[in-house]
Amino acid sequence: MKGSRRWDGALTGLLLGVLALGPGLAPGYLLSFDMVFAPDAAFTRMTFGLTGTVPRHVPSDAFVTALGQVLPGGAAQKLVLLAIFVMACASAASLVPSPRLAPRLAAGVLYAWNPFVAERLLLGHWAFLLGYAALPWVVGAAADVHERGGTRRLARALVPAAVGGFAAIAVSGLAALAVAGWRRTGRGGALGRTLAVLVLLSLPWLVTGWLRPSGMPGDPGAVDAFAARADTPFGTLGSLLLLGGAWNAETVPTGYGTPLLAVCALAAVAASLAAYGRYCLRGARPPWARGLAVAAGAGFVLAALGAVAAPLLKGMIDLWSGFAVLRDGQQYAAPLAVAVAVGFGLGVERVTRGAGGADAAGRALGAFAIAVPLVLLPSLAWGAAGRLEPVHYPGSWARARDIVRADRTAGDVLVLPWATYRSYGWNGRRTSLDALPRYLDRRVITSDAVVIGAKTIPAEDPRSRALDEAIASGRPLTEPLRAAGVRYVAFDSETGPGNPDRARLAGAERLVDDADLVLYRIPGPARVREEAAPLAPTVIAWLVAIGVTLWSFLPPSISLATRTPRPPRRGKAP
Numbered sequence: 001m002k003g004s005r006r007w008d009g010a011l012t013g014l015l016l017g018v019l020a021l022g023p024g025l026a027p028g029y030l031l032s033f034d035m036v037f038a039p040d041a042a043f044t045r046m047t048f049g050l051t052g053t054v055p056r057h058v059p060s061d062a063f064v065t066a067l068g069q070v071l072p073g074g075a076a077q078k079l080v081l082l083a084i085f086v087m088a089c090a091s092a093a094s095l096v097p098s099p100r101l102a103p104r105l106a107a108g109v110l111y112a113w114n115p116f117v118a119e120r121l122l123l124g125h126w127a128f129l130l131g132y133a134a135l136p137w138v139v140g141a142a143a144d145v146h147e148r149g150g151t152r153r154l155a156r157a158l159v160p161a162a163v164g165g166f167a168a169i170a171v172s173g174l175a176a177l178a179v180a181g182w183r184r185t186g187r188g189g190a191l192g193r194t195l196a197v198l199v200l201l202s203l204p205w206l207v208t209g210w211l212r213p214s215g216m217p218g219d220p221g222a223v224d225a226f227a228a229r230a231d232t233p234f235g236t237l238g239s240l241l242l243l244g245g246a247w248n249a250e251t252v253p254t255g256y257g258t259p260l261l262a263v264c265a266l267a268a269v270a271a272s273l274a275a276y277g278r279y280c281l282r283g284a285r286p287p288w289a290r291g292l293a294v295a296a297g298a299g300f301v302l303a304a305l306g307a308v309a310a311p312l313l314k315g316m317i318d319l320w321s322g323f324a325v326l327r328d329g330q331q332y333a334a335p336l337a338v339a340v341a342v343g344f345g346l347g348v349e350r351v352t353r354g355a356g357g358a359d360a361a362g363r364a365l366g367a368f369a370i371a372v373p374l375v376l377l378p379s380l381a382w383g384a385a386g387r388l389e390p391v392h393y394p395g396s397w398a399r400a401r402d403i404v405r406a407d408r409t410a411g412d413v414l415v416l417p418w419a420t421y422r423s424y425g426w427n428g429r430r431t432s433l434d435a436l437p438r439y440l441d442r443r444v445i446t447s448d449a450v451v452i453g454a455k456t457i458p459a460e461d462p463r464s465r466a467l468d469e470a471i472a473s474g475r476p477l478t479e480p481l482r483a484a485g486v487r488y489v490a491f492d493s494e495t496g497p498g499n500p501d502r503a504r505l506a507g508a509e510r511l512v513d514d515a516d517l518v519l520y521r522i523p524g525p526a527r528v529r530e531e532a533a534p535l536a537p538t539v540i541a542w543l544v545a546i547g548v549t550l551w552s553f554l555p556p557s558i559s560l561a562t563r564t565p566r567p568p569r570r571g572k573a574p
Contacts, residue, residue: 008101009108013089016112017082019374020121022382028390029074030081031432033251033421035124037077038439039393041065048542049208050532051443052462056165058205059545060127061438063163074390080126087133087160088112092338095136096345097286102352102366107345110272111136113373115231115244115256116330116337118380122251122387124433125331131161131168132334138172139295139338142179143288145193146186148556155197155552162201162545166209170325173198174299175335179291200548203541211533213462219324220314225452226327227306232257234266236307240300242269243337245330247452250431254379254387265376269340275350276343292342295335302332344369391427396514397439397492403511403519404440404488411487411525412463413440416501418447418471422493426516436492443530445486447471463530477504478522485528491518 024030029037047062049055067076092111093104112133120129137157144150154176161172176198180190199206228245230236231252239245242265244256255261280289305313306329316323326332348369352362379385404413415436423429437444445467449459459465463484470480481489489505495518505520512519 008105009090009093010086012093012105012108013086013112014082016089016109017085019381020085020113020384021078021081021388023386024081024383024388024390025078026390027074028392030077030388030390031124031424031427031430031435032122032388033124033248033431034433035126036433036435036438037064037073038435039068039073041068041073041438042441044441044443045532046437046443048538049205049212050535050538052212052530052532053448054212054460055205055208056167057127058165058208059542060130060163060165062204077126080130081121084117084126084129084133085112087130087137088117091134091136092341093345095140095288095338095342096349098345098349100349100352100366102363102370103345103349106348106366106369106372107341109370110344110373111337111341113377113380114337115242115253115377116333118253118256118377118384119231119244119246119248119251120331121380122253122384123246123248125167127164128168128171128331129164131164131172132337134158134160135172135175135334136338136341138176139179139288139292139335140286142176142190142194143183143286143291145180146183146190151193151197152552152554152556154194155201155548158197158201159549159552162549166202166205166325167328167331169198169202171299171331171334174302174332175292175295175338178295178298178335179288182291182294183287197548201545203545204538207537207541208533211537213531219457220317221455222324222327222457223306223310223313223317225450225455225457226329227310228303228330229307232262232265233259234262237304238266240303240330240333241336242266243333243340245303245333247328247330253377254385256377256379261376268344268372268376271347272340272343274343275347276339279343279346292335292339296339299332299335302326303329303336305329387430389428393435393439394426394514394516396512396517399514400490400512400517400519401440403521404442407487407521409487409525410485410527411522412443412445412485412528413488413490414467414481414486415444415446415490415492416471417491417494417499418468420446420448420450424493424516434492436490442488474500475504476506477501478507482522482525485525487522487525489520489522492516 043065045051046053047065049058064076089108089112093108096104096107098104134157141154141157145154158172161168176194177191180194181187183190226247228236228240229247230239231244232239232242236245279285280293306327313326348366352365383389415434420434421431422434423431434446437446445463447459448461448464450457467484489508495515508520508522510520
């Protein structure tokens with residue numbers, strides 16, 4: 001029965017993924033804000049967080065680079081995105097305590113198809129969505145972490161979040177610790193095991209983040225930029241309750257938040273939370289139910305913190321930079337999405353059972369309930385209403401990469417214009433993160449300062465900060481860049497001869513001059529030693545995390561420790 005449930009949810013999730021991505025499944029690459037995949041990606045020091053940059057991409061970049069060794073990069077991207085919908089639907093369906101198909105699939109569809117998923121997908125936060133997709137499995141596993149094999153099951157459920165990195169593991173950790181901590185017996189042991197698994201799986205980014213010379217960033221001013229915002233008529237709190245409210249207005253699905261759909265969505269969420277509340281008050285309930293309610297409530301508070309109590313959050317970040325993980329608050333609404341989805345399934349179970357679940361009326365109600373999330377958010381379909389379309393990297397990019405690969409002279413690549421995001425013409429002018437750092441095999445220096453409205457969040461990469469003044473000065477660049485260890489300068493936007501920065505590279509050799517990319521080579525760059533996290537602790541961190549991951553998938557009968565079974569006590573069954 002459990003296997004059947006898993007496949008029902010997985011197949012439905014696959015259909016949802018195909019419907020959501022639509023034309024985006026054609027050959028090519030989807031570039032949307034932070035989502036950047038590249039062909040023939042190679043492992044570099046940046047992949048493992050061994051440059052001066054903040055390791056937000058660790059270990060997700062290593063995961064897709066490894067996947068790209070066996071699949072074309074575009075195919076690897078589509079596989080990952082489809083897996084998000086498959087896991088989200090299957091995992092949420094598995095939590096609904098019903099033997100019937102309609103309530104389980106209703107929960108799974110709502111969890112995989114909602115504003116939270118749509119906005120995070122358009123933001124390009126595929127790595128975070130991996131953790132989100134497996135969150136219901138984490139909730140179920142955390143409730144049984146004290147049982148035999150429970151720690152292994154929890155570690156296995158947390159693997160997608162571990163791949164996703166710091167934001168995904170932080171949200172999953174919130175839910176797991178709340179569920180494990182709600183136990184009446186063995187609470188300390190359950191919390192200890194849960195925390196240990198979370199830390200061990202987080203080591204690749206924890207070690208490189210905390211040991212980088214510049215330390216972890218924590219700009220309190222970024223709180224206002226990343227705070228949740230209203231995308232429905234119900235204000236910021238109402239938008240968060242409806243699982244929307246992402247900070248970037250450009251990622252709101254087309255047509256989302258119109259009064260009629262917003263009112264219908266509010267009614268559905270309110271009914272789902274009421275059903276979940278009744279379920280938590282029942283005597284017979286699974287051990288995760290109340291813990292999930294606590295996680296959902298705490299997550300909602302954290303999601304709203306930057307919007308309703310910005311001075312408090314800024315003070316927390318001033319006190320300890322690690323609290324910067326709370327700046328993008330909306331992502332902490334993920335546990336609420338689990339509770340809403342399960343409550344929706346419970347409500348469908350109650351309504352269809354009352355209507356006679358096996359007769360035509362019950363089946364019709366069940367089918368309608370499964371379709372409700374799609375009706376409330378139709379613009380997620382077909383590549384988010386055309387906003388996710390595959391593109392191919394220009395031929396000039398490939399020529400530039402071949403040149404850089406063939407050059408054995410040390411030196412880095414600097415990318416101009418000096419900005420973090422691009423609107424490439426060959427990508428339909430859609431906003432995306434600069435793709436060259438993942439496209440090229442060398443260390444690439446870009447401006448990682450982020451401009452959101454009138455707010456500029458300072459660069460975090462020490463190499464970027466060191467070159468800010470020279471690039472902004474308007475003076476010749478060749479000598480300062482040579483002294484900074486820069487071998488190549490690439491213009492991947494504003495490539496025309498009228499760009500004044502091109503005139504600042506006197507003495508540099510122009511190797512590629514194309515409408516999509518211009519590449520200059522600077523002779524004799526200085527050798528610069530970049531400070532980064534130490535190699536030995538980084539290697540150990542990766543080995544430990546990989547070891548825990550492999551252990552979590554071992555059969556229960558296999559242990560990393562050898563034990564001699566004790567003989568049974570007299571008078572006791574063995």
